[in-house]
Amino acid sequence: MISAVVFDAFGTIVRIGQRTSPYVALIREGRRQGVAINPGLTGLAMRTSLSFDELASRLGIVLSPSKREELNRALELELSSIEPYPEAVEAVSRLQNAGIKLGICSNLAAPYGSIVRRLFPEMDGYAFSFELGVMKPNPSIYHCVCNQMEVEPGHCFSADMCRVLMIGDSPRCDRDGPRSVGIMGFHLDRRGQGSIKNLQQFVKLVIAHNRKSTSVS
Template sequence: MMLPSAIILDAFGTVIEIKHRTNPYKMLLREGARQGRIPTGDDLHTLMTTNCTIAQAADVLSIRISASRREVIQEALDEELDSLEPFSDALEAIEMLSDAGIRIGVCSNLAAPFGAGLKQCFHRVDAFTLSYEIGVMKPHSLIYEVMCASLGVQPGRDWLQGASSVLMIGDSPKCDRDGPRAVGISGFLLDRTKGSAIPDLVHFANMVLAGQQS
């Protein structure tokens, strides 16, 4: 039985969660709304693809904030960062898969301040590809291609019984299942609801190691 060369994991909702949400970026956008700035669909893309602090994000979005308000928003962000917590099944699954010789990547859409905390939680991950670092969000094909290059693997080039040698799993059908499949990566959906097909990452790791992912 051949195992996949690499497995790519989504971040938030898949391997890590924010235990205490304060929504600092919503606070920032509300400041702009109070100034007459109309939020647009591009705001999320800008926040997720720009490598900047939250104070710098205000400048990028042309939102004026006082020093005192900036401090309040930064404190809210710090509360979220302090509450980052890996899922226990994620840590166990990564150890299982890594011990089996499978390279592990994390590919995620997220704002820059969350990157350092994410990386500190997962020392056994071989590579991270994050939207704010490369300026592209899932499900754009480039982010998956960069992830595979970082892992030293090629999606869609090495097939075994119809399955790719590169797998991805996450909690978004669009970004973690369908997007990867479009570039030759076998995408799977994690649904932490009781009774779902893949309720946790240990379940998924056992599937992979048993050769049941095709």
């Protein structure tokens, strides 16, 4: 039986309607100023709850009042454009009605977390990188969402035990990473080139599997 499903957030259940990429713009501004920003620091926004001012200070970037206003305006514009995929709302409803616990596990910056929670407020678990200080595919982030859902990963190849599934648009973070801790991860390829092309298809597979398991038992 499949007892729980974990969703990635962006590109899976929510999308950005108007992408302004404010954090990319901040990094670009730092490089324009000659600030050396190593790859480890570029993910800092997704591992902390720092504001733009605090993040810029940590990175050694000086923001003028006009640049600060520009970046915050870009952030607000992007946040206001976030919306759920229509099929995601239906998928969540169908799985909940089938008695399956649901969670969201995502790499994102703090301002985006509240939006995701508002759009999907009745999940059984949330594991966001900015709150935990680690990013997918770090094993601890998957364990965190499973702990909140009160399910145990580690049985992805067992037909006789309760299993946890995850789906998302990143093969590395949403398929391979989960599988390393025993969660059966699936890659959602909306371009239609993978085995899972949309959430409707995924939900049908999950529900059909549990019906078959119930009838066999």
